[in-house]
Amino acid sequence: MQLSIEQVLKRARPVLPVLVIEDVSLALDLARALYAGGVEVLEVTLRTPRALDALAAIRQELPQLLVGAGTLIHSEQFLEAREAGAQFAVSPGCTERLAAAAEDSGLPYLPGVMTPSEILLALEYGYRSLKLFPADGSTSVKMLKSFKGPFTGISFCPTGGVTPDNLLSFLRLPNVACVGGTWLAPSNLVRARAWDQITQLACEARESAARLDQQS
Structure with a gap:
């Protein structure tokens, strides 16, 4: 089924890793390292030539993971992502063509927004879970607090500027479902095949969020 x-983001909380995979041969080990750290949902960005191949490999070998395609900026990418096995789609913005392509693909879709006008546009297309991009630290935390009043019932996944240092500032907000982050799989650790360190980064994020949940 x-x-x-919304269910994807709930399962992803606290962090949806945003993966930029240059070398397909490393994709499975990277995904396994994150899974060992408690991660069950991944976003593979379509920023590299072999991204779809990496996504397909992860889907085939690790069916226990939910794997989405990110940085979709062209309408045809939704079909390509679905054919590669993507289970959800993420874009940095929202346009009429992207919304139509998402609907045609049948993929659960997380469109990106930054301003109140963009939120209203996404709402017109029926989306109530949105990616806030870019999320610029304390400025974006204040913005999300201000969004809570006029945009009741809207959930956000801040991405692009979230770090271990400001992670909890975002997760404390009631309108934040989870955050997206590249810091769980930095390129230097991936190239070094430092899988234990990547697992540790994932564990630390989950442990920090668990402590926050216990306090609330």
């Missing part, structure tokens, strides 16, 4: 984007 296909999950809704």
Whole structure:
């Protein structure tokens, strides 16, 4: 049964790793390292020539993971992502063509927004879970607090500027479902095949979030 984007984000909390995979041969080890750290949902960005191949490999070998395609900026990418096995789609913005392509693909879709006008546009297309991009530290925390009043019932996944240092500032907000982050799989650790360190980064994020949940 296909999950809704809300169910995907709930399963991803606290962090949806945003993966930029240059070398397909490292994709499975990277995914396994994150899974060992408690991660169950991954976003493979379509920023590299072999991204779809990496996504397909992870889907085939690690069916226990939910794997989405990110940085979709062209409407045809939704079909390509679905054919590669993507289970959800993420874009840095929201346009009429992207929304139509998402609907045609049948993929759960997390569109990106930055301003109140962009949120209203996404709402017109029926989306109530949105990616806030870019998320610029304390400025974006203040912005999300201000969004809570006029945009009741809207959930956000801040991405692009979230770090271990500001992770909890975002997760404390009631309108944040989870965050997206590249810091769980930095390129230097991936190239070095430092899988234990990547597992540790994932564990630390989950442990920090668990402590926060216990306090609330």
